[in-house]
Amino acid sequence: MKSDIFVWVEQFEGEAPGASWEAMGAARSLADEHGGDVVACVFGADGLDDLAQEAISYGADKVLVTSDPSLADFRVEPYAALLAQAVRGFEPETVLVAATFRGRELGPALAVKLETGCIADCTELVSEDGQLMATRPIYAGKLMSRCVIPERRPQVFTTRVRAFPKPDPDPGRSGDVVELGPLMGEDEIAVKVAGFRESEGGVSLADASIIVSGGRGVAGPEGYEPLRELAETLKAAIGASRAAVDAGWIPYEHQVGQTGKTVSPDLYIACGISGAIQHLAGMRTSKVIVAINKDPEAPIFKVADYGLVEDLFDAVPALRKALEKKLT
């Protein structure tokens, strides 16, 4: 029985997100347990050699590389076509894709092309009776579901960002790099990329290991200033509650929660956030939660590990000073 595992390695401007290496780590552990090769798939315009080597250092036995100008920016059409063709050629048992925005497009598109199942946003993958059993959150994490793809192959899974540990790269590992030609010419691709506007600086929420988040308690756009200073000290990303986003104090990109981003950092510092169920849905799987709120009855203290019952405008600068004293 063939039991190779494909892992799609996402890249933006030649760099892969940590989530792709987390998926690689998950694939590596499964392959170590059950045999089979881990095959990385890397698509892009050029300069992919370093990325291919990186994929090997993170656990790939083989890397399929396709370079073509048409693959510079992610587009689901050519990427899914290419990945589907590679899957047909190599017949892996399993395909893993990190559940980033792009990965959440690629996984289901691939599954439709191959008429197979795709289990999205897995937080756990274990083998049981010869099947891969996935665990994934549903109803905003209020419940969990165990899912399996009993018959169809290959089976596709997207792995939730930060749910699987990122392996330590081993530069001493070796593997084969195989070049594959592109499948679609630019004139066959319907969607055209007309530009990309990068959001202004800062750490992206999805893969941040620390998030400093502000809610209605920050009381205005300028209220984020002390949070930003704290975030800078901690190399953290800035999050927000919907109340703050709806008030127009901070762009939607920062919203955490059921209708915002789901995050799972090592440390989540909630400042002036009451802890509504929809907010908790987006951050309850954080490893450590700190709440700063002047209301001791605020529900956020029910999920937090540590709490400061203080005015955030006193506590946040004090925390930054205490950190600077300790960390330098």
Next chain:
Amino acid sequence: MHIVVCTKYTPDSEAKMSVDEAGNVSWGDSPLIINPWDEYSVEEALLLRDEYGGTVTVISMGPEEALEALKHAVAMGADEAIRIWDDACEGSDTLATSYVLAKAIEKMGDVDLVLCGKSAIDAQTWQTGVALATRLNYPSLMYTINIAALDPDGGSITVERLLEQGRQVVEAPLPAVVGTIKGINEPRYTSFIGIRKAAKMEYPLWTLEDADADPEKVGPSGSGVRWPEVFEPPVREGEAEIIEGETVEEEAEVLVEKLLAEKVI
């Protein structure tokens, strides 16, 4: 322009979810609502219709309860609403659901634009929009936060897609599938007149046969995924440890010690 909006019903986002001994999911006495993400799609469809003319049809594959989603969309202002269901649809995963929706849309024939929500807050797979586009062989424009340009006569659309690093601007021919996200608009509240209209409206039911869909390709036989078990996750333990000190500075220092001990900073 004929715009089709795909909607789903879900339990209210406030609902306390539980699993009974038989393994069935329950949302207590919480109401069923339109999937909150789909309100953005309905709103966007109405705005486009008002600007460019045409009709908005909402569709939902689901049992009777799916009428809740359709009614809400009609109360907001949608023109037509079709429910698609057959007993064979029970147990469909996104592979099968996207097949049924694609068949229905193909049957309608004259569709220029399909709108989906980012995800349904129940199973939250985020899959149906892109799967549907792949089935229909239409461009897939997920995570759209702004429709920058639309030319129904020239048959093209330009949207801004919100990705982790920023906004990707893409152009595509129509018909296309657009996946909306929060931030694209502010969904309107339903008016009294709208709610009355929705209550009086006829909601045609399409069976698989009406949609020319093959029953073998829906339900468990058309699905790749099975979900044998749903369970309640372990709750986070108890209350926060409230850090107390003489001054806020002292509290901050204690907190830093704790965080260092937790190895999270």
